[in-house]
Amino acid sequence: MDTLNYIEFITTMILAMIAGVGIGIERQMKNKHAGLKTNALVAVGAAIFVTMSHQFSNLDYVDESRIMSQIIVGVGFLGAGVILKNNGKITGLATAASIWCSAGLGCLAAMQMYFELIVSTVLIVCINLIFGALNNYIYKKNNKNKD
Numbered sequence: 001m002d003t004l005n006y007i008e009f010i011t012t013m014i015l016a017m018i019a020g021v022g023i024g025i026e027r028q029m030k031n032k033h034a035g036l037k038t039n040a041l042v043a044v045g046a047a048i049f050v051t052m053s054h055q056f057s058n059l060d061y062v063d064e065s066r067i068m069s070q071i072i073v074g075v076g077f078l079g080a081g082v083i084l085k086n087n088g089k090i091t092g093l094a095t096a097a098s099i100w101c102s103a104g105l106g107c108l109a110a111m112q113m114y115f116e117l118i119v120s121t122v123l124i125v126c127i128n129l130i131f132g133a134l135n136n137y138i139y140k141k142n143n144k145n146k147d
Helices: 006-029 036-056 065-080 093-110 114-146
Strands: 084-086 089-091
Touching: 006 036, 006 093, 006 114, 036 065, 036 093, 065 093, 093 114
Parallel strands: none
Antiparallel strands: 084 089
16 A cells, blocks of 8 residues: 555544544443543554554565554553453453454554445444343343342
8 A cells, every 4th residue: 555645644544533433432321431532542543553554565574464463462451451350240341342443443444444444333333232232131131030
């Protein structure tokens, strides 16, 4: 991929931010520890690093994809910070996964895979909304049966 011009760079960063906000707003509405700002920053940060790696694409012995593998590992540590164990109950797994997905969205934006970015963002938000509600329903039903 050639070096981005300013318009392409701005477009990439704004779309990464919007994707991160899309995930973050759902997390924020559920009052989770990592919400709007965190997911937006993770998506934009991932897009920045992937975009920077494009500067080295024409050099010998350079593999641009290595930066994405490091983003995956680095964001894993960030996500681990929101996973908590309290009174035998583990919380924050979905938020950690959402942070990880936000990084993936930033990578898609930086690769200018805009269709994939839109589909993935919608899918992730739907998973959090629909399966979050289903998860709560099942949890309440299971607790009701224990009584």
